[in-house]
Amino acid sequence: MSRVRLVNISKHYGATVAVEHVNLDVAEGEFVTLLGPSGCGKTTTLRMIAGLIEPTAGKVYFDDQDMTNLPPNARNIGFVFQSPALFPHMSVADNIGFGLSVKGRSKAEIKDRIAEMLKLVDLIGYGDRLPRQLSGGQQQRVALARVLATDPRVLLFDEPLSALDRNLRETLKYNILELQRRTGKTAIYVTHDQSEAFAISDRIAVMNRGLIDQIGTQTEIYLHPQSDFVAEFIGANNRLEGQITALSSEVTTVQTSTLTMQCPTRVGLKIGDTVVAYVRPEDIKVLPNGDSSTYRNVVEGMVEQIIFEGATAQLRVGVGSESLRVDVAGAERLKLLNHRGQIRLGFNEVTLIPASA
Numbered sequence: 001m002s003r004v005r006l007v008n009i010s011k012h013y014g015a016t017v018a019v020e021h022v023n024l025d026v027a028e029g030e031f032v033t034l035l036g037p038s039g040c041g042k043t044t045t046l047r048m049i050a051g052l053i054e055p056t057a058g059k060v061y062f063d064d065q066d067m068t069n070l071p072p073n074a075r076n077i078g079f080v081f082q083s084p085a086l087f088p089h090m091s092v093a094d095n096i097g098f099g100l101s102v103k104g105r106s107k108a109e110i111k112d113r114i115a116e117m118l119k120l121v122d123l124i125g126y127g128d129r130l131p132r133q134l135s136g137g138q139q140q141r142v143a144l145a146r147v148l149a150t151d152p153r154v155l156l157f158d159e160p161l162s163a164l165d166r167n168l169r170e171t172l173k174y175n176i177l178e179l180q181r182r183t184g185k186t187a188i189y190v191t192h193d194q195s196e197a198f199a200i201s202d203r204i205a206v207m208n209r210g211l212i213d214q215i216g217t218q219t220e221i222y223l224h225p226q227s228d229f230v231a232e233f234i235g236a237n238n239r240l241e242g243q244i245t246a247l248s249s250e251v252t253t254v255q256t257s258t259l260t261m262q263c264p265t266r267v268g269l270k271i272g273d274t275v276v277a278y279v280r281p282e283d284i285k286v287l288p289n290g291d292s293s294t295y296r297n298v299v300e301g302m303v304e305q306i307i308f309e310g311a312t313a314q315l316r317v318g319v320g321s322e323s324l325r326v327d328v329a330g331a332e333r334l335k336l337l338n339h340r341g342q343i344r345l346g347f348n349e350v351t352l353i354p355a356s357a
């Protein structure tokens with residue numbers, strides 16, 4: 001178990017910048033996920049922690065120990081890949097015990113440890129099978145057991161579920177979290193899948209073009225995105241460009257091409273600034289006729305499209321030159337299915353981001 005720290009770490013391939021000045025501090029026992037689109041530098045970052053890629057600049061620490069120049073086998077990490085990569089001609093038990101036999105542990109100790117690991121990943125009775133006699137999910141649990149058997153300081157996961165089908169992903173992600181909690185090991189997990197990241201992480205680092213754009217808990221990232229990229233990458237969002245025309249400590253007025261909006265004030269912005277205002281589709285309420293509601297922003301629009309998605313109905317509403325997405329849940333979504341024409345909308349929550357961010 002270790003605290004893991006990346007200090008100003010970068011990786012360049014010629015002119016290609018894979019990772020740039022990444023700083024990350026993962027507490028002992030914490031589960032941190034690197035989340036971002038393909039090519040943003042997640043794998044490169046994780047492999048630098050493992051020692052599989054040498055950084056161009058910066059340092060990797062486990063606790064106060066500088067690991068930057070140590071090879072992978074001297075770091076005592078457990079690495080789980082997208083594909084379980086088990087030895088095909090070895091039994092499940094031998095696969096799990098492999099790392100311990102390499103370390104020269106006694107037969108008796110290895111046997112005990114294998115039994116313990118099979119129990120941990122819920123595969124008692126499968127020790128004698130070959131990997132090909134297991135399902136994809138079971139194989140990935142063997143890979144987990146193999147990694148945990150050596151009692152690593154740090155667990156590293158690179159999209160371990162992305163080759164599996166959806167139902168299996170759903171259960172296995174909670175298996176991984178449970179194992180991490182039970183063993184108390186520091187874990188760093190890479191995925192491009194937001195719902196996976198939200199389900200299992202203590203904190204999430206959102207990566208974009210080799211940089212960590214924002215790191216925080218699920219609610220911090222979802223409710224208070226600090227950049228355009230995070231606001232658009234995490235969840236659905238309505239994006240409205242405008243200018244600040246009035247300001248108090250509580251309320252900021254933003255003028256877009258067609259709307260005047262009252263928004264919660266964000267520190268650091270001033271009158272005249274160009275901003276992007278984000279309004280979550282689920283934060284916009286459809287108001288019944290004649291409702292003189294208490295919403296800070298009430299706008300009239302025309303329904304352009306209604307998509308029934310099951311648990312929600314997604315409305316497209318034209319408001320002046322803007323088109324807003326509105327997500328309606330509950331019984332109300334059914335009432336709206338045949339709604340055409342004019343509609344009134346109300347919302348309070350607006351996130352303001354400086355246009356340059």
Ligand SMILES: Nc1ncnc2c1ncn2[C@@H]1O[C@H](COP(=O)(O)OP(=O)(O)O)[C@@H](O)[C@H]1O
Binds near residue numbers: 019040043
């Ligand atoms: N060995 C390499 N040589 C050149 N460019 C690379 C190499 N490995 C990765 N890259 C580039 O670095 C960037 C980050 O890659 P990677 O860390 O694999 O992203 P992710 O895991 O987030 O999809 C990408 O633009 C990728 O093309």
Ligand SMILES: [Mg+2]
Binds near residue numbers: 042043044
């Ligand atoms: Mg990758």
